[in-house]
Amino acid sequence: MTKILSETTRLSNGVDMPVMGMGVWKSSNTDACNAVRAGIKHGYRLIDTAKQYGNQPGVGVGIQKALAENNLNRKDLFITTKVFNGDQGYQSTLDAFEEQLKQLRLTYVDLYLIHWPVDGKYIDTWRAMEKLYHEGKVRAIGISNFDEERIQDLLDHTQIMPQVNQMEFNPLVQEKDIMAKMNSIGMTMEAWSPLGGGEALSDPAVQAIAKDHGKTAAQVILRFDYQMGVITIPKSIHEERLVENSQIDDFELSAAEMDQIKALNKEKRSLWYDKFQWHTPHTDDAVSDAVDHWDDVKDFLA
Template identity: 65%
Template structure:
């Protein structure tokens, strides 16, 4: 399978919607860089783009989408666009209202996937009820969650009419979330990996690099292939054209069972972010949109 064929491959979500298995993420990217990355990725064959209101770059992502469609002749339906509900917008009415601001910034009429970015305690049940209503209205093709551990996800399922289609988690060789993966699989929820490369520790791991050398591939390509063979949807971030292409050049080799198992053994359960880090749990991360110098101040929905 060549690179472009691989980027066409999809997984079928629990509501029948087909979602590309490999896409582009834009966390910690300003609007100008997000615009260029998105435009480049689409022109190089990507169909899945993932952003969030909290990233402060929905406007840039929307501009990149618009320009790429114009330059390639592709249609909006050829793309799968994901964004996430801002934590400060959680609650029933505020969730209903927040979608219009997101669609305006992205310059879109609908979303393919809308995720609850984090399970804000005391609000995520009402938030999910609003997500279900937006889904019924046809403004979103699929709804899901992000960063939900098993206890919170089970609580959500106890109150939900619609099972989330996706749970997007920090998942990589050093943080494999095996228990969450097992729970998601049992519930029919697709796991999507954010921070799939795991930073320097995973990329510099001797075992990963030994496997990469054998296949004449980079450590990043080996990790993304490991994701692929495990059935994850994955969204590596890059602002560089060469890396965007390289990250999708993973379809001309296959990891053996022994190589897959070797990477499976690297799990340390080492998360970079979790609930206790955030301000609403008394931690260091404040619940606010990341504004960039090039960001229009249009986040007051």
């Protein structure tokens, strides 16, 4: 295990969360299961999934196998999942959560997030999550893809401040305004798409910095995210890449190098509210609320 995989940050409610973990978006149940087993073997303790990914059953099997294979206990892991857009609302969130626990083969999750702030529903969804929190079924609750206005709306109408906001964050999308809002109230930023895709990885500045440190472009970007104080969950189904992603605690980016990468910021998100049917219902090409379907799911259901 590299040092960074054992490092944690303390959330506003006192729960310690790993600063680096692994995601499983766009992975089949088989791939997610195998990746989780490999990741835990190599020291990953934070696993991030969601109902929308359609691979919670595979993640659940992977967790159980990895615990046995590595002589670990459930409390050694930090498992995150999310409220699916189509399940939002008070009672529907409570009902959906029980099914998610069943699919994950768990009795609790460490962090439960609202996946997107569905118009007219996210307040009731949050109140249901507060109930789950008070009942001890989740150790921390948070949000994902919330802008400053919606963060403030939650703060004004609910009791518990979200501990985490998971946003698209990488050298090309640095969420400066949202980060400032979160820092002002003690909310932790977590990054999805922390590598920024091919445009960021192939940027000449990133490539030059990587060469100077004898590291890959991906390692440089993950180190940048880390030094920005952002929790990262890069996704890979390849064991060697999982190991490589974690090898970022043996070098440090200088202030000048950090400034070079900060200068790449475009604040151009790949997905935002206007792309969703719940926000623009009359848009022909809007994204619908659908769970990814994998033909192998039947092999992983309890």
